Amino acid sequence: xxxxxxxxxxxxxxxxxxxxxxxxxxxxxxxxxxxxxxxxxxxxxxxxxxxxxxxxxxxxxxxxxxxxxxxxxxxxxxxxxxxxxxxxxxxxxxxxxxxxxxxxxxxxxxxxxxxxxxxxxxxxxxxxxxxxxxxxxxxxxxxxxxxxxxxxxxxxxxxxxxxxxxxxxxxx
Numbered sequence: 001x002x003x004x005x006x007x008x009x010x011x012x013x014x015x016x017x018x019x020x021x022x023x024x025x026x027x028x029x030x031x032x033x034x035x036x037x038x039x040x041x042x043x044x045x046x047x048x049x050x051x052x053x054x055x056x057x058x059x060x061x062x063x064x065x066x067x068x069x070x071x072x073x074x075x076x077x078x079x080x081x082x083x084x085x086x087x088x089x090x091x092x093x094x095x096x097x098x099x100x101x102x103x104x105x106x107x108x109x110x111x112x113x114x115x116x117x118x119x120x121x122x123x124x125x126x127x128x129x130x131x132x133x134x135x136x137x138x139x140x141x142x143x144x145x146x147x148x149x150x151x152x153x154x155x156x157x158x159x160x161x162x163x164x165x166x167x168x169x170x171x172x
Contacts, residue, residue, distance in 0.1 A: 007033045007158050013112070013142065014066070014170045015074060015090065022170035023087050027112075029096060029162025037154040042103060044153045066172070070146035077113075080139045089139040090114045091166050093121035101155030106148050114164055115139030125161060 001008050013025045037043055064070070076085055093116040100108020116137045124134030 002033050002035075002156075002158070005032050005034070007031050007160060009096075009160055009162070012167070013144070013164065015142070017087070018084065022172075024167035024170040025090055025164040026167050027094065027162065027164050029094065029160035031096075031158050031160030031162075033156050033158035035154050035156030038103060042153065044104070044151060064146060064148040068147045068149075070144065072142055072144035075141045075143070077136075077138050077141055079136055085115075085140050087166055090142075090164055092116055092163060093118045093134075094162055094164050095121065095135060095138070096160045096162075097157070098160070099155075099157045100148075101152070103153050104149060104151075106150070106152045108146060108148070110142075110144040110146070112142040112144065112164075113138035113140075114142060118163070121161060 007030070009027060009029045009031075011027045013027055015023050015025065017023060074085065076082075080089070082089075092114070094112060094114045095116070096110050096112045098108060098110040100106050113135055116134055116139075120130070120137050121134045124131035
C-alpha cells in the first residue's frame with residue numbers, strides 16, 4: 001500500500017530448501033516510492049478521497065495470493081561465511097528494492113537483501129554513510145518475480161526497510 005511517497009508492505013515469502021521442503025517467512029517493511037501513471041486515456045477513474053487526509057497524495061494498493069504466478073532465485077552474498085544458507089540466515093533485518101507496473105494486473109521484480117543484523121540496518125537508516133555497510137552484512141539476496149492485482153495504472157519503484165521472520169514450514 002502506498003500513500004504519496006510512503007509505502008508499507010506486509011507479505012509472505014516462501015522459499016524451497018535444497019531438500020525440497022518449503023519454508024515461510026513473514027515480511028514487514030516501510031519505505032519510499034516514486035511512480036508514474038500511464039497516459040490519461042488509459043488511466044483508471046480516480047476514487048474520491050477525503051481531501052483533508054490525502055490532499056495532493058495518491059493512494060495505491062495491490063495484492064496477490066499464492067495462486068498467482070511467481071518465482072525467483074536465492075543467492076549467497078560474498079559476505080556469507082558458510083556452504084549453504086539455513087532457515088535462520090534469512091531472518092532479521094531486510095532491505096528491498098522493488099519495481100513493477102501494469103494496468104489492473106502488474107508485473108514486478110523485487111531484490112530482497114536478507115539476514116542483516118537489525119542494529120546495523122538501524123545505523124544505516126539514521127546515517128546514510130552506514131547504509132552501504134548495512135547492505136554488505138546481508139547473508140542472502142532473493143530475487144523475486146511476481147504478479148499482483150489492484151487499482152494499478154502505472155509504473156513504480158520502491159525502496160523499503162524492514163524484517164523477515166521465520167514462520168515455519170509452509171504447507172500448501
